[in-house]
């Protein structure tokens with residue numbers, strides 16, 4: 137699958153839409169899309185991955201973690217809602233949170249969401265709608281919707297200039313033409 141580097145993908149485009157949608161026919165493709173995204177990420181990026189139970193949030197996150205360079209695979213959480221991963225080389229940190237069982241501000245505080253967001257690592261939230269008020273205004277939101285044919289529609293929405301650039305780089309990396 138085509139997946140360009142950030143440098144070649146970063147040059148400005150005339151139109152810089154803040155959204156794009158793509159369809160993934162398989163878990164493998166969803167993971168590959170995540171991998172492409174993971175290669176483009178900067179430290180401090182915040183990704184919100186939303187969708188019903190079994191939509192593919194963890195599959196996408198696993199690809200993101202692999203593309204980013206995490207030394208351990210991203211998995212579904214068992215008891216821990218916060219999973220921390222590291223990248224070889226620069227020792228950068230990735231936080232992967234599953235907030236399914238979380239409800240509201242108090243839980244967000246007990247999970248130290250603010251501290252996690254302040255650490256400068258990469259942060260991926262599954263079930264981000266659970267802590268909407270605690271999320272930074274600038275972020276990449278990804279909605280995964282299940283289709284009748286078992287495929288998935290992935291809708292990416294960027295908030296903030298940095299994320300709009302990221303999204304455009306992703307569109308190019310996936311060789312998607314509008």
Ligand SMILES: Nc1ncnc2c1ncn2[C@@H]1O[C@H](COP(=O)(O)OP(=O)(O)OP(=O)(O)O)[C@@H](O)[C@H]1O
Pocket residue numbers: 160161162163164166187188189190191192193194195196212234236262286287288
């Ligand atoms: N196109 C697809 N993209 C992603 N996953 C798919 C696709 N088609 C089938 N699947 C399957 O759907 C399941 C998605 O599971 P996953 O754990 O990623 O969901 P989730 O959204 O993280 O669920 P949860 O809300 O329980 O955390 C996997 O078993 C995967 O193989």
Ligand SMILES: [Mg+2]
Pocket residue numbers: 193194212234262
């Ligand atoms: Mg999951």
